[in-house]
Amino acid sequence: MLYHLFHYIERFDIPGARLFDYITFRSGFALVLSLFIAIVIGRRIIDKLKSNQMCDKERDEKEGGNSLKQGTPTMGGIIIIISILVPCLLLGKLNNVYMLLMIVSTIWCGALGFADDYIKVFHHNKQGLKGKFKIVGQVGLGLIVGLTMYLSPAIVMHENVTFSNRETQQEVVVHKTDPVKAPTSTIPFVKNHNFSYSYFTKWMGRHAQAGGWILFVLVTIFVVTAVSNGANLTDGLDGLAAGTSAVIGVALAIMCYLGGNVIYASYLNIMYIPGSAELVVYAAAFIGATIGFMWYNSFPAQVFMGDTGSLCLGGIIAVFAVLIRKEWLIPILCGIFLIEELSVIIQVPYRKWQIKKHGVDKRLFRMTPFHHHFTANPEKLSWKSTINKPATPIHEAKVVMRFILITIFLAVITFVTLKVR
Numbered sequence: 001m002l003y004h005l006f007h008y009i010e011r012f013d014i015p016g017a018r019l020f021d022y023i024t025f026r027s028g029f030a031l032v033l034s035l036f037i038a039i040v041i042g043r044r045i046i047d048k049l050k051s052n053q054m055c056d057k058e059r060d061e062k063e064g065g066n067s068l069k070q071g072t073p074t075m076g077g078i079i080i081i082i083s084i085l086v087p088c089l090l091l092g093k094l095n096n097v098y099m100l101l102m103i104v105s106t107i108w109c110g111a112l113g114f115a116d117d118y119i120k121v122f123h124h125n126k127q128g129l130k131g132k133f134k135i136v137g138q139v140g141l142g143l144i145v146g147l148t149m150y151l152s153p154a155i156v157m158h159e160n161v162t163f164s165n166r167e168t169q170q171e172v173v174v175h176k177t178d179p180v181k182a183p184t185s186t187i188p189f190v191k192n193h194n195f196s197y198s199y200f201t202k203w204m205g206r207h208a209q210a211g212g213w214i215l216f217v218l219v220t221i222f223v224v225t226a227v228s229n230g231a232n233l234t235d236g237l238d239g240l241a242a243g244t245s246a247v248i249g250v251a252l253a254i255m256c257y258l259g260g261n262v263i264y265a266s267y268l269n270i271m272y273i274p275g276s277a278e279l280v281v282y283a284a285a286f287i288g289a290t291i292g293f294m295w296y297n298s299f300p301a302q303v304f305m306g307d308t309g310s311l312c313l314g315g316i317i318a319v320f321a322v323l324i325r326k327e328w329l330i331p332i333l334c335g336i337f338l339i340e341e342l343s344v345i346i347q348v349p350y351r352k353w354q355i356k357k358h359g360v361d362k363r364l365f366r367m368t369p370f371h372h373h374f375t376a377n378p379e380k381l382s383w384k385s386t387i388n389k390p391a392t393p394i395h396e397a398k399v400v401m402r403f404i405l406i407t408i409f410l411a412v413i414t415f416v417t418l419k420v421r
Helices: 002-012 017-021 023-051 057-062 077-091 097-122 131-151 197-234 240-259 262-268 276-297 306-323 327-333 335-358 371-375 396-417
Strands: 160-165 170-175 184-186 194-196
Touching: 023 077, 023 276, 077 097, 077 276, 077 306, 097 131, 097 276, 097 306, 131 197, 131 306, 170 262, 184 197, 184 327, 194 197, 197 240, 197 306, 197 327, 197 335, 240 262, 240 276, 240 306, 240 327, 240 396, 276 306, 306 327, 327 335, 327 396, 335 396, 371 396
Parallel strands: none
Antiparallel strands: 160 170, 184 194
16 A cells, blocks of 8 residues: 555655565565554464453463463464564565465465364364365465466566577576566476476477466465465464564575576576565564564463464465465475475374284374474373383473474575576
8 A cells, every 4th residue: 555655646746655566675674664563463362362262272281281382362363464464564565476366365265263262262172174175275275376376467476598698608698578477386306497388298299388387376276275284283382383484585586586586587597476575574574573573482381373374375375485485395395384285194194003003002203293392201101102212201382493494405406496496
């Protein structure tokens, strides 16, 4: 709103009005504003949640009488959502298709998580929203994003091409002048870093491009579902989901800025996506919101984000990565989410195999998701685990900090892959 207002009053030569034309200014403003909202408004929301006794009884039981966390309110993800939406609505270009898709995704995932928390808290149902409804919601969002990218004429890209300069004997990267609409994404370790989904649909002949878009939509659905659930599983220790998401947000913001600037895109030898730089404003609000939430969510937490926050964070990260055509970098960048998800997937069949073959309840990890393996006390468990390290439990604050440091390392590796061919 403010962007459009100042864009209008520019014609009157009012000093400072042109500042809103700069992505960097609006991004910085969005970061500060979201951080301010999360810290200042967050306190009031937490008090309101407490007064309405909006606590997750199941989580209280899992804490085993931990007085530091008993009665801690949940559904704090509302703080994150508000802290993202307000700066974006005020400072973003609301006629930009990328910004609109991110706003819709935030509301969509937030509503999905809110429904899950509402059922847990008010209906005292430990299962929350049934899994099939969560999947339907995540698939629905993937369809909206994928089909919009296919149908919207505003979503195009300029493919990068490398050629050798005969005089200097150096490789030069240029971008094609004409924008194209193609199901193409960035992939590491290959020349030009481009991968077209139409590669798998060549057999469709003249319909290969359409087939590639169908495959792109299916991949989008998978990415949204996987990352959203991965972030949900990561939310188990104070500050873990918010801290890792903030780091991922910084990495995505940088990639978005580079891919939305033709000069920097040429340097990294990645495709140039016109209009996508507007997402840097959204990313800045996302970073401010997650850091601001950690003000209250760091150990010992004064509020839990609940599925309202965790499902929303994962969905936002997934959709953002798809919009800037970096979904193939997600396994590296979101490595913590991936490990958390895989630990849960592996644990159940491993336990069944041990019971069937050896007749003992033995598990691969002490507990899952993976972060609980480090905080669990082996002396209090009635089962054994194949992986017995560490010998003693690690304080959750240390586990959270180490996971965040690992995420920073993975973010650096993600950027390095873009220079390795």
